[in-house]
Amino acid sequence: MTAEQAAAVYARLLGAYGPQHWWPGETQFEVMVGAVLTQNTAWVNVERALAALTQRVALSARAILDLPLAELAAFLRPVGYFNVKAQRLRALCEAVEAAGGLPALERMETAALRHWLLAIHGVGPETADDILLYAFARPVFVVDAYTRRLFGRLGLIPPDEGYEAIRHRFEAALGPDTQRFNEYHALIVRHGKAICRPRPRCEGCGLRALCAAGDADRPT
């Protein structure tokens, strides 16, 4: 994918949907919590769980750690995988507390912070990059299922390429630009929710004219 292609898709998406002003979280810590809870889950269900949780306790690492695990899981029922996510959220909170809180994390270099995040149980590459970009404003491109689907169909990334390779591809094409990474990923998700669905195949997708050769999964 060339810089021109990356810029062209971005311009199309921005023109179609306008600025998205992501992430839909009020505070730095809420963004971190939301990143874990939204794993393989629609955001509307994350909002339900967050509303239930914050009605009971303040949204802080300490307050969440003080909740019994079963009670925390009960609040997380709307997001699905609630037993798994209760453990993952607790692991995140433990790590934040052990690190000395958010100010200590803010002072870390991006590579070190990413390494720290990936060492937390339940934080994989996408969740780590969500947190880096949207909670810490670091220039890291987030690759998710929508990104793979759209750019695979456009023929701009190989269908079986790994997470890191795709991330580097975007970062090389766009240059380190936190604001653009933020908006670009939000627009990809918006497009994915609206049009670029798993099936039927992208009918009516406004980006079809950009489709290149070589992807069996792209629209016909």
Next chain:
DNA sequence: TACCAGGAGAAAA
């Protein structure tokens, strides 16, 4: 009824 939703980790091959 079947599929999908802003994944990740464990287990199996």
Next chain:
DNA sequence: TTTTCTCATGGT
């Protein structure tokens, strides 16, 4: 090392 399975509720 790579692939498959499991976790699970809620909406369409």
